[in-house]
Amino acid sequence: MPVQALYALQNGFIGFQRAGLFYGEFSAEKVQIPIACWLVRTGDATILFDTGLSPRAIPGLMRNDPMARFTEDDLLVHRLDRVGLEPDDVDLVVLSHLHYDHAGGAQLFPKSELVVQKDEYAYAHYPASFFESFYYRKNFDLPGYRWRLLDGDTELAPGVSALRSDGHTPGHQSLFVELPESGPVILAGDSCYWLEHVETERPPGVVWNPTLALHSIKRLKTLARLTGARIFPGHDPVFWETVTQAPDAYR
Numbered sequence: 740m741p742v743q744a745l746y747a748l749q750n751g752f753i754g755f756q757r758a759g760l761f762y763g764e765f766s767a768e769k770v771q772i773p774i775a776c777w778l779v780r781t782g783d784a785t786i787l788f789d790t791g792l793s794p795r796a797i798p799g800l801m802r803n804d805p806m807a808r809f810t811e812d813d814l815l816v817h818r819l820d821r822v823g824l825e826p827d828d829v830d831l832v833v834l835s836h837l838h839y840d841h842a843g844g845a846q847l848f849p850k851s852e853l854v855v856q857k858d859e860y861a862y863a864h865y866p867a868s869f870f871e872s873f874y875y876r877k878n879f880d881l882p883g884y885r886w887r888l889l890d891g892d893t894e895l896a897p898g899v900s901a902l903r904s905d906g907h908t909p910g911h912q913s914l915f916v917e918l919p920e921s922g923p924v925i926l927a928g929d930s931c932y933w934l935e936h937v938e939t940e941r942p943p944g945v946v947w948n949p950t951l952a953l954h955s956i957k958r959l960k961t962l963a964r965l966t967g968a969r970i971f972p973g974h975d976p977v978f979w980e981t982v983t984q985a986p987d988a989y990r
């Protein structure tokens with residue numbers, strides 16, 4: 740059964756240094772960036788792409804980050820509730836990668852299948868020292884949860900495929916979603932933080948391998964050109980203002 744709808748679920752905002760956003764930039768200036776989760780409904784599956792921040796992390800963020808903005812509505816459970824769902828209704832939770840602002844809500848889904856690239860899962864448990872502050876073991880060390888570890892591009896449901904897009908991290912993946920009316924969309928995750936990363940082919944500032952990150956940007960652009968897809972970046976505050984927010988949907 741084909742894709743029916745794509746919902747944008749806002750999970751608040753955090754402050755982030757421009758140096759962390761754009762590779763090679765040394766500005767300490769901070770900007771406010773959105774934390775995004777996406778929900779795909781197909782005829783026979785409900786698929787969540789990314790889970791945002793851990794609810795446990797919110798009080799600390801609000802204390803320490805003057806740009807953090809997080810309301811009750813921003814909690815992932817409340818966003819799901821607005822579209823008539825509970826966590827247990829989600830069949831697949833696809834994690835672009837296991838950084839704290841993407842895997843933080845994974846613990847809400849003990850009944851779902853958690854889908855991540857095998858290389859990401861392995862690396863997250865033993866990250867290099869420069870990446871330790873981005874991987875919180877509590878977010879993904881979830882005994883008894885159902886993990887499905889992928890090795891490369893994988894069709895997850897008719898019209899929904901995981902696309903390997905390494906570089907930001909060793910096992911980053913994006914999600915290709917074929918919408919029936921408005922055409923295909925690529926949810927880029929952190930392979931493209933902002934549209935500017937797509938347009939000017941700039942790797943993210945937080946990066947495991949900038950060369951691979953650049954290859955992934957080019958790969959997603961090529962796929963977008965070949966299929967007529969639009970690329971939705973992961974943390975672009977200007978793009979985010981133009982996004983149709985749940986409970987409204989892309990169809």
Ligand SMILES: [Zn+2]
Pocket residue numbers: 836838907929
């Ligand atoms: Zn990340």
